Amino acid sequence: MKKYTSLSEAYKHASYPTIGHGKRNVQVLKEALEQCDGDLDSDMYGSGSIIEEFQEGMAQLLGKPTAVFFPSGTMAQQIALRIWCDEAGLRKVAYHPLSHLEIHEKDGMKELHRLEPVLLADETRPVLLTDVLSLKEDIACLLLELPQREIGGQLPEYTELEAISVHCRDKGIKLHLDGARLFEILPFYGKSAEELCQLFDSVYISFYKGLGGIAGAILAGGREFAEQSKIWKRRHGGDLISLYPYILSADYYMKQRLPRMEQYYREAKELASQYNQCHAIFTIPQVPVSNMFHVYVEMPKEKLEPIFIAVCELTDVGFTSSLREIGEKSCMFEVNIGDRYASLPQERLREAFLLLDERLRDEAG
Amino acid sequence: MKKYTSLSEAYKHASYPTIGHGKRNVQVLKEALEQCDGDLDSDMYGSGSIIEEFQEGMAQLLGKPTAVFFPSGTMAQQIALRIWCDEAGLRKVAYHPLSHLEIHEKDGMKELHRLEPVLLADETRPVLLTDVLSLKEDIACLLLELPQREIGGQLPEYTELEAISVHCRDKGIKLHLDGARLFEILPFYGKSAEELCQLFDSVYISFYKGLGGIAGAILAGGREFAEQSKIWKRRHGGDLISLYPYILSADYYMKQRLPRMEQYYREAKELASQYNQCHAIFTIPQVPVSNMFHVYVEMPKEKLEPIFIAVCELTDVGFTSSLREIGEKSCMFEVNIGDRYASLPQERLREAFLLLDERLRDEAG
Numbered sequence: 001m002k003k004y005t006s007l008s009e010a011y012k013h014a015s016y017p018t019i020g021h022g023k024r025n026v027q028v029l030k031e032a033l034e035q036c037d038g039d040l041d042s043d044m045y046g047s048g049s050i051i052e053e054f055q056e057g058m059a060q061l062l063g064k065p066t067a068v069f070f071p072s073g074t075m076a077q078q079i080a081l082r083i084w085c086d087e088a089g090l091r092k093v094a095y096h097p098l099s100h101l102e103i104h105e106k107d108g109m110k111e112l113h114r115l116e117p118v119l120l121a122d123e124t125r126p127v128l129l130t131d132v133l134s135l136k137e138d139i140a141c142l143l144l145e146l147p148q149r150e151i152g153g154q155l156p157e158y159t160e161l162e163a164i165s166v167h168c169r170d171k172g173i174k175l176h177l178d179g180a181r182l183f184e185i186l187p188f189y190g191k192s193a194e195e196l197c198q199l200f201d202s203v204y205i206s207f208y209k210g211l212g213g214i215a216g217a218i219l220a221g222g223r224e225f226a227e228q229s230k231i232w233k234r235r236h237g238g239d240l241i242s243l244y245p246y247i248l249s250a251d252y253y254m255k256q257r258l259p260r261m262e263q264y265y266r267e268a269k270e271l272a273s274q275y276n277q278c279h280a281i282f283t284i285p286q287v288p289v290s291n292m293f294h295v296y297v298e299m300p301k302e303k304l305e306p307i308f309i310a311v312c313e314l315t316d317v318g319f320t321s322s323l324r325e326i327g328e329k330s331c332m333f334e335v336n337i338g339d340r341y342a343s344l345p346q347e348r349l350r351e352a353f354l355l356l357d358e359r360l361r362d363e364a365g
Numbered sequence: 366m367k368k369y370t371s372l373s374e375a376y377k378h379a380s381y382p383t384i385g386h387g388k389r390n391v392q393v394l395k396e397a398l399e400q401c402d403g404d405l406d407s408d409m410y411g412s413g414s415i416i417e418e419f420q421e422g423m424a425q426l427l428g429k430p431t432a433v434f435f436p437s438g439t440m441a442q443q444i445a446l447r448i449w450c451d452e453a454g455l456r457k458v459a460y461h462p463l464s465h466l467e468i469h470e471k472d473g474m475k476e477l478h479r480l481e482p483v484l485l486a487d488e489t490r491p492v493l494l495t496d497v498l499s500l501k502e503d504i505a506c507l508l509l510e511l512p513q514r515e516i517g518g519q520l521p522e523y524t525e526l527e528a529i530s531v532h533c534r535d536k537g538i539k540l541h542l543d544g545a546r547l548f549e550i551l552p553f554y555g556k557s558a559e560e561l562c563q564l565f566d567s568v569y570i571s572f573y574k575g576l577g578g579i580a581g582a583i584l585a586g587g588r589e590f591a592e593q594s595k596i597w598k599r600r601h602g603g604d605l606i607s608l609y610p611y612i613l614s615a616d617y618y619m620k621q622r623l624p625r626m627e628q629y630y631r632e633a634k635e636l637a638s639q640y641n642q643c644h645a646i647f648t649i650p651q652v653p654v655s656n657m658f659h660v661y662v663e664m665p666k667e668k669l670e671p672i673f674i675a676v677c678e679l680t681d682v683g684f685t686s687s688l689r690e691i692g693e694k695s696c697m698f699e700v701n702i703g704d705r706y707a708s709l710p711q712e713r714l715r716e717a718f719l720l721l722d723e724r725l726r727d728e729a730g
Contacts, residue, residue: 025403027404030398039390106599108601215605234473235476237438237473
């Protein structure tokens with residue numbers, strides 16, 4: 001039997017890790033490049049067929065006039081908000097308190113662009129029309145993150161989105177989609193990317209979440225918006241001489257994985273249901289609305305960690321590589337479903353869940 | 366005989382192009398990855414052995430406590446200047462009027478960081494001590510670009526650099542090196558990278574100029590400076606989940622080409638000398654001080670372009686892919702020496718220069 005000294009080590013060496021597509025290693029790039037002709041010219045500072053054709057394809061897929069490739073979503077979204085603020089002559093933008101811009105970007109939007117956030121909703125639920133209606137300040141732009149990652153990937157109802165969109169157009173507020181995981185939510189809504197994007201003035205999507213690319217993002221919108229975004233990309237230092245390593249891999253993995261989003265969604269519901277049958281565990285959302293969810297365990301980390309390690313040692317199934325403490329008595333971790341789940345031996349997974357449940361009950365006494 | 370309709374087409378199809386290392390195509394990345402183990406883990410938001418070990422090696426090479434990898438020099442340098450300005454409580458930085466920051470970055474430094482440039486020297490020569498001594502304003506930082514690319518890659522004497530460095534330290538002015546082409550100038554100065562960098566508080570170098578990588582940059586300096594630069598990298602959207610495509614290729618091509626800098630420098634002097642023997646042509650500098658120089662031709666573009674095309678058709682030698690007009694009567698283009706030059710058949714090159722000289726004389730009447 002394998003013996004592990006930490007949860008991350010256990011997960012790393014587990015034969016059956018449950019999360020994601022696979023290891024993030026150099027092979028991911030090598031595989032994407034295998035089918036590429038070496039004679040293909042590099043993009044050059046945003047020009048050239050590699051980047052232009054990819055951008056055209058993405059614009060079409062998202063139903064927007066133009067799409068611009070960016071090295072990161074952090075850069076793309078700050079720029080989107082800056083453009084809308086400059087256009088409106090306002091400095092305020094509204095978003096969820098757990099938006100990527102608010103908690104993961106070292107205040108880049110404030111420090112670089114001097115934009116001011118207005119936080120909507122609370123930390124337990126997505127932004128709803130009622131939050132937007134109760135805004136007391138003029139804002140240039142409302143950013144909606146779908147799904148709201150930091151709360152387990154929750155989503156508002158589609159009718160709610162439609163109502164927010166109508167309201168924003170009425171009020172002259174630009175509506176921006178943080179669609180880092182856009183394709184992952186389409187099966188739940190039963191909509192095409194184009195239909196969903198029609199509700200928004202600008203859209204950002206990421207290539208290394210559900211699509212499993214290496215890095216990179218698209219910012220899509222109108223032609224004038226796109227031209228402005230290219231100027232800001234240069235200013236940010238994001239107009240690299242060559243972005244093709246990210247573009248070619250985005251293209252390669254998108255073709256493979258776009259057709260699997262329905263499957264990931266179904267599997268996320270399946271896996272969440274198994275977690276919810278365990279003692280002291282619940283998921284948020286209870287029934288996932290995308291390929292992701294959060295798992296909460298009402299047990300302190302020092303008790304829970306050895307249980308996950310033991311289950312991994314005995315069954316070779318890896319549930320998570322780390323636990324985040326929630327107060328002193330609980331822990332949580334994030335699950336997103338990728339290619340790995342479909343190749344798990346279901347019998348082994350059931351066995352691992354039975355063992356997990358048993359250990360949790362034993363520990364709880 | 367080949368027939369071309371444009372200079373760029375001629376250069377692209379020439380069997381003997383004289384500039385650079387080779388085509389910027391996907392093969393450049395494929396080659397760099399060939400010797401990489403696919404199992405190597407990706408860097409993750411600035412952490413992991415790929416990025417950490419590379420940064421340590423670069424810090425050592427440059428003789429600085431710390432080095433941080435950036436996706437671009439545009440980003441790295443704005444951040445360096447911002448850090449020094451914040452530390453000094455000033456918003457002014459001084460640099461050459463043809464600095465990259467002034468002419469190629471859409472005013473990112475001003476628009477994002479609200480820093481104000483003080484322009485030193487004039488557009489024909491590098492910054493000298495006398496320019497720094499005559500500064501009438503307090504500045505936080507002086508940026509020196511070595512070599513000064515937009516004026517043919519000119520350099521001040523080394524004693525001039527030493528004097529500027531001493532002066533800046535005396536006055537509490539931070540000295541930053543725009544060393545996009547740092548390794549290319551070491552043979553002229555007869556110094557190591559470490560010796561040269563000792564004159565500066567912070568140093569930026571690029572991986573896709575003389576080193577021929579794909580993209581990416583290093584910003585080196587003290588530990589506190591490096592920590593600050595990582596925060597700003599995140600704010601700029603440059604802290605990508607994976608930068609390894611650029612890091613692995615930088616590492617691969619640097620190992621190949623660092624030992625060739627002396628050779629490129631010698632070849633640049635050789636090639637410039639041949640240009641200078643042609644009618645109506647001179648180079649700046651007359652004798653190159655790095656692997657680069659600018660070629661000036663006293664002839665209008667509409668007369669010169671057909672000559673270069675004809676020489677290419679007849680000899681298969683490509684001198685340049687484009688001409689920049691200088692007023693109505695002259696043109697210029699940039700030459701940088703890379704791997705290609707050494708593989709040119711010298712007899713063919715001489716033949717091309719003879720023909721070029723002849724046609725220029727004929728045209729001039």
